[in-house]
Amino acid sequence: MIRTARDDSRPAIDSFREECGIFGVFGTENASAIAALGLHALQHRGQEAAGIVSFDGNQFFAHRAQGRVGDSFGSGKVIGMLPGNAAIGHNRYSTSGTKTQLRDIQPIFAEIAQGGVAIAHNGNLTNARTLKRDLVQRGCIFQSTMDTEVIVHLIATASGPTFLDRLIEALHQVEGAYSLIALSETGVIGARDPNGVRPLVLGELHGQAVLASETCAFDIIGAKFKRSVAPGEIVHIGRDGVRSLPGALGRAPRTFCIFEYIYFARPDSVVEGKNVYAVRQQIGRLLARDAPADADIVVPVPDSGVPAGLGYADQAGLPFELGIIRNHYVGRTFIEPTDEIRHLGVRLKHNVNADAIDGKRIVLVDDSIVRGTTSTKIVEMLRTNGAREVHMRIASPPTTHPCYYGVDTPERKELIAAQMDENAIAAKIGADSLRFVRLESLFEAVHGGQPNGKRMPYCAACFTGDYPIELIDDMHVELPLLLEET
Numbered sequence: 001m002i003r004t005a006r007d008d009s010r011p012a013i014d015s016f017r018e019e020c021g022i023f024g025v026f027g028t029e030n031a032s033a034i035a036a037l038g039l040h041a042l043q044h045r046g047q048e049a050a051g052i053v054s055f056d057g058n059q060f061f062a063h064r065a066q067g068r069v070g071d072s073f074g075s076g077k078v079i080g081m082l083p084g085n086a087a088i089g090h091n092r093y094s095t096s097g098t099k100t101q102l103r104d105i106q107p108i109f110a111e112i113a114q115g116g117v118a119i120a121h122n123g124n125l126t127n128a129r130t131l132k133r134d135l136v137q138r139g140c141i142f143q144s145t146m147d148t149e150v151i152v153h154l155i156a157t158a159s160g161p162t163f164l165d166r167l168i169e170a171l172h173q174v175e176g177a178y179s180l181i182a183l184s185e186t187g188v189i190g191a192r193d194p195n196g197v198r199p200l201v202l203g204e205l206h207g208q209a210v211l212a213s214e215t216c217a218f219d220i221i222g223a224k225f226k227r228s229v230a231p232g233e234i235v236h237i238g239r240d241g242v243r244s245l246p247g248a249l250g251r252a253p254r255t256f257c258i259f260e261y262i263y264f265a266r267p268d269s270v271v272e273g274k275n276v277y278a279v280r281q282q283i284g285r286l287l288a289r290d291a292p293a294d295a296d297i298v299v300p301v302p303d304s305g306v307p308a309g310l311g312y313a314d315q316a317g318l319p320f321e322l323g324i325i326r327n328h329y330v331g332r333t334f335i336e337p338t339d340e341i342r343h344l345g346v347r348l349k350h351n352v353n354a355d356a357i358d359g360k361r362i363v364l365v366d367d368s369i370v371r372g373t374t375s376t377k378i379v380e381m382l383r384t385n386g387a388r389e390v391h392m393r394i395a396s397p398p399t400t401h402p403c404y405y406g407v408d409t410p411e412r413k414e415l416i417a418a419q420m421d422e423n424a425i426a427a428k429i430g431a432d433s434l435r436f437v438r439l440e441s442l443f444e445a446v447h448g449g450q451p452n453g454k455r456m457p458y459c460a461a462c463f464t465g466d467y468p469i470e471l472i473d474d475m476h477v478e479l480p481l482l483l484e485e486t
């Protein structure tokens with residue numbers, strides 16, 4: 001079902017969107033150390049907090065902490081407290097305005113009739129508030145603001161005989177985007193929503209299966225990438241190997257998040273069968289074709305604009321220069337939770353390489369423009385350091401709508417491209433010109449073009465406002481904000 005969200009600002013549901021990295025391993029020695037390495041490779045998917053739950057065949061062990069994986073799990077001491085041959089982990093990306101509390105760090109753990117279970121989830125459920133209201137009315141007590149806790153209650157109150165039966169029953173009740181990894185006493189389970197919005201991949205390490213959000217998590221541990229978990233599929237990894245239940249969660253038109261290709265995934269990952277770096281370079285080439293500029297050099301906004309900048313320079317036949325240098329010890333700008341810090345973060349993060357840009361007409365390439373904050377600062381920095389002209393080129397179409405499926409985007413009124421056209425944005429950010437890549441070109445880069453009249457197998461709602469999964473909570477805005485942080 002396709003729904004277009006209300007055109008005014010989004011309701012205050014930002015507090016429980018979760019975009020994250022997840023990892024799971026079963027049947028391997030040092031499972032928690034492997035999980036920590038996997039999470040480290042997935043650090044770009046969330047830097048606010050991390051957690052690991054392990055199982056030693058008898059007991060579950062958990063450690064969760066604010067901050068980066070290396071800081072919390074880099075020591076042998078912490079890993080030593082997480083024994084066992086099975087472990088799952090989670091990196092949390094907090095959304096703007098919220099401060100992560102310990103109770104909101106995943107994996108979430110609970111004791112149900114079938115024993116202990118831990119769950120780590122990436123995505124956002126569009127009916128979490130509606131479900132939570134019903135569960136609370138039935139007497140359930142919630143301890144966190146996470147969508148994931150709704151899933152735990154649905155499992156606990158389901159009727160199936162095994163944990164797997166109950167998980168399937170629970171997931172049939174939820175709507176939205178979810179890739180999740182669960183740990184039970186009998187194995188590790190991976191599940192992907194029927195639309196396949198968020199990524200989940202299956203790999204093999206020493207003959208044992210591993211699950212992760214992205215393939216870069218396999219590279220770090222020397223695991224072999226096998227395949228993507230299919231939309232609606234459940235994968236059970238246990239003592240008897242890997243069991244797949246295709247379509248167990250239902251079937252729906254595939255709508256993989258196109259923003260994973262543009263920004264979110266790591267460029268060295270293979271996402272839905274395609275190398276992200278190659279896709280981004282191709283978007284840059286098509287951007288140069290769509291929006292050429294009279295310029296001397298191409299400068300990317302690091303790191304997000306680098307692959308598209310290379311593609312642009314290649315197509316335009318212009319030199320590619322690192323005219324901006326990024327300090328790698330500062331996290332992604334948007335990950336900083338408040339506006340003030342975000343503003344400060346931009347200056348902390350980028351510096352101009354003045355010699356490379358002095359007197360030059362620059363094509364400045366970035367992957368996306370959201371509020372226009374980063375771009376304004378960077379254009380100003382380039383100008384004060386001697387750039388003659390700055391022509392901004394964006395390797396995605398205008399971001400005009402918020403994401404309800406797990407990517408952190410502000411409400412519509414804060415999206416600069418929802419308010420202004422290209423010329424007005426250029427004037428606002430101080431650039432000589434600004435152009436976006438066309439949506440058709442984006443599809444061409446990702447998919448090799450749009451088959452005649454056919455719907456593309458991607459969610460591009462942030463550019464079109466066509467939301468492929470019903471926004472149930474959003475249609476009942478009178479619901480109390482039960483999941484809001486207090």
Ligand code: AMP
Pocket residue numbers: 263301304332333334335366367368369370371372373374375376407408409
């Ligand atoms: P701005 O100029 O303030 O609109 O910021 C644009 C920058 O934010 C680009 O460099 C993007 O790479 C980055 N960006 C886009 N979407 C996100 C997101 N969901 N989370 C974090 N950063 C993002």
